[in-house]
Amino acid sequence: MNAKRTLLLVGLVLLYVFFFDLSHYAFKMSVSRAGVKNLLYYQFVGNFAGFLAVICYTIMLKFLPLYLAFAIATGLGQLFLYTLVSRVVLKEVFGIYQVIGIVLILAGILLVSRSSLR
Secondary structure, eight states: OOHHHHHHHHHHHHHHHHHHHHHHHHHHHHHHSOSHHHHHHHHHHHHHHHHHHHHHHHHHHHHSOHHHHHHHHHHHHHHHIIIIIIIIISOOOOOHHHHHHHHHHHHHHHHHHHHHTO
8 A cells, every 4th residue: 555545544534533523523412502503503513524424434435445444434433432522522421331342442443454454
């Protein structure tokens, strides 16, 4: 894999994770804030961010096999959603089972990506 392609894939993954997490944050805000105006605004932002995440994912499929793109995008999306958005932004608390889940997601991503390099 050449450097340009690697940089493109890293950028697509980062954009996917950003838009994925933004969509979930916006959906959470749509039900947390009072008023129809806030509901519609955050629903629009969440759906548009989700659409952009799907576009990034679709472009990733041009360069990666499905199993690898899915593992990286979904795994990293969930990992950052749980750690950054839930814990840091929304101040949600999670226990030992959530921490174990995060470690297992990361281990799964590493195993899938490592097996594809052979």
